[in-house]
Amino acid sequence: MDRQKPQKTALETLKNLLGLVNRSGKIxxxxxxxxxxxxxxxxxxxxxxxxxxxxxKRELSFLKKRGYNIYELKVDKKTLGSWFGKDTVGVLFLPNTKLTFKIEKLLLTDNSLGNELSTSFAEVAGSTTNKEVDNLEAKRIRRTTRPRFQSDKKNFKRRFRHKR
Known part of the structure; x- marks a missing residue:
């Protein structure tokens, strides 16, 4: 009577983690x-x-030069959009949080999900290793470089609040 649960594929795990990050409103x-x-x-x-x-992709290569890691998933825009209840989604930004560090580790360890744009972008800047992600997580680096940007974000949301 030992029933084993079927193992989740890496793509299903990624989909579930992205769903959690989406529900938290960080994507x-x-x-x-x-x-x-x-x-x-x-x-x-x-x-x-x-x-x-x-x-x-060419425009994003400039962001790669500025130090942002760009990962190309092996799914099309419609599939990626269906994960979030949207029509098509081509580009996602995930800020540095504990949950997104797990997503980045998953992307770095599992080659079936995607690659870190090894074609033309890897030549532009060095790729992040799994050890570097662990170091960032240990230092608890958050979403912004300066606290001023957090207050800008709060004020931006406050300006467009619905009046009841």
Missing amino acids: TFGFDNVKWKTNKGFKGFILIAEDLSPRV
Whole structure:
């Protein structure tokens, strides 16, 4: 009577972890929003879909030069969007939190999920190793470089609050 649970694939684990991060409200969708977050100094990494346009990939290569890790998942935009209840999603930004560190470890250890853009982006800047991710997690590095950006974010949300 020993029933063993079927092992989850790495893709299912990634989908579940991304769902948790989405419910916490930390994921940023879309290229323009990701670009805004990175220009403001938020720390994290970027996930992109497999069938992203070459123009957007080229624009993201500039973020790679600035130190952001970019991971290309082996799923298309429609599949990635269906995970979040959206039509299509090509670019995601995940800030540095404990949960997103787990996602980054999963991406680095499992080659079936995707790769860290080994084609043209790895030549632009060095890739992050699993040990570096552990060091960041040990230092508890958070989402922003300076506290001023946190207050900017609070004020931004306050400006667009619905009046009842």
